[in-house]
Amino acid sequence: MFMNFSNISKEQKKSLDYKIEVAVREIKEGFSASKHHPAIAFSGGKDSTVLWHLIKTHFPEKQYYIIFGNTGVEFPESLNFARKLGEEWGGDDFFEAQPEKLKKDELKYEAQCEVLKWLEDTKQLDLVLKKDGKLKSTGILQKVCPAEMYEDFKRRNLIWKAGTRKNYFWCADQYGYPILGKAVSGKLTARRINIDCFLKYSTSASEDPELLEYYDLLRQVKISNHCCAILKKEPSEKLQAKLMVDVIFKGLMACESQMRNLNFATRGYLFQSERPHCGDFFHCSPIAIWTDDDIWEYIHRYDVPYSPLYDIEYEDEKGRMVKIKRNGCVGCATDIAFKNNHMAALRKTHPRLWKGYMLKTGLGNEIMKLHRVKGSKISKMDYFKDAEQLGEISPCAFDDIGIVKDKTTMSEYDGDVD
Missing domain, CATH: 3.40.50.620 (HUPs)
Structure with missing residues (x-):
């Protein structure tokens, strides 16, 4: 019907x-x-x-x-x-x-970037890039990584070990953080290192003004909803x-x-x-x-x-006592462009979880970058270097990040919830 x-x-x-x-x-x-x-x-x-x-x-x-x-x-x-x-x-x-669990060891994003930089410095990018500048595959960076560099990555804990179950942290590292809704980042199914190569080296990028604005956002903010x-x-x-x-x-x-x-x-x-x-x-x-x-x-x-969960109460921005309305994934910031968003409520209902995801995983730092790209008003975010420092002083700065809502950011909380 x-x-x-x-x-x-x-x-x-x-x-x-x-x-x-x-x-x-x-x-x-x-x-x-x-x-x-x-x-x-x-x-x-x-x-x-x-x-x-x-x-x-x-x-x-x-x-x-x-x-x-x-x-x-x-x-x-x-x-x-x-x-x-x-x-x-x-x-x-x-x-x-x-x-599922990882079937083999994988380089973390930071390690992938270092291998790419080494290839660029040694003028060997042709080993990993297609003729149009796109990355041949994510795994190829691991294949061309020198043994001594790989051992260094192991010492620095820059390897995802085989047997690790794919989780929020792996998704954020390899793809990006669930910031902004699916209308903005839902089509980003490529790993972040592939997107980096496309944005930096590809000769087939569009010249459409809206896409160029979107590309500029992607260059500065590591976002993806592929975790869903x-x-x-x-x-x-x-x-x-x-x-x-x-x-x-x-x-x-x-x-x-x-x-x-x-x-x-x-x-x-x-x-x-x-x-x-x-x-x-x-x-x-x-x-x-x-x-x-x-x-x-x-x-x-x-x-x-x-x-x-639905009986947990918290005080909203107007001082009213309200209850949690939606079940969903902890650490989801798809509606961060709006007031009374999922993370703002989480800070009040589950402060330890909020602190863990917002301040410890890198999510908060990416949100700060988003504010700096799309910010519509002066915020404390403009005066602090990292989320952990800002969060300890004024966590409310993350409740309303004050960004311009346009075609590259406008979306709603459209995760799988009930």
Whole structure:
């Protein structure tokens, strides 16, 4: 069933009873489309919990898997809740999808840059660059790295060791930090060193003014949303293939972001794609027309358990006591251009986690660079050299970084949340 934006808005205003009826109908359609095994994409958040409760209540005879995407950057409250509910409701049908481990040693980004600089100084760039100036492959830098330089990297801890599970820190090092939304950095699937080579050496770069402005941003700020694919999407899809899943139920709602609203308008409740392991594959979003108010009304009406994350209160910028609204990845700064962003709330609700990600990983330093490139007002960021120094003196400087919102920065918090 497809709808335009006006009809979606009308559907969102209807009663919860109507929405439950629609959800049950669409869940039935999802089960009917399955020829192998259906599954629920579960995050430990309130929306996917309600979806699971709907399926559990109205289709008790159906067999399905529950796939929890453990990204390694979950809120501790959500992680504990997901595992507890998985044991109570899911039993042997509950699975955790985790990022894969490195199969071999890899150079860290700093080491990759040093190898590239050595090649440039010794006039050997042709060993690693294509004719158009793009890097032949990321691994080639490791192949041409002199033995003595490689040993030095080992001493300086500039090697990602084989067996290391891909995590937030590996993603940030190799690709960039999740700063600004997918509309800005969602297409950056190349590793940072490849982007560096493209920006510095490539002869095939566009001359489009908007792209040139974007390139200038990339030269100065190390950003990428590819962590979402590596830590969540890829592990889940790999597990889906292993379990022969051909229908995945998702607790996505159109009201969460412009991107999800557009996706629902163009794809409907049941969207068909293809996967190598099963051929036809279906994505089912039964609660797409629901709102946050509907979710909470359902939870209270049917006494549905939910993560204690949503009961944590903090004081907003106006001095009001508010609760956490969204479950998501700790350390995600995709909405950093906006006030009351994810990281601003994290500083108040989980100060130790905020300090660890913002001040210790390099995220804060990249945000400072973004402010200096796009800053619309004078900030304390203009007077401190690094995030750790600034964070200790005035952490609120990161709550509203005051950047110009234009086509190269304008986006919303569109990570996978519920």
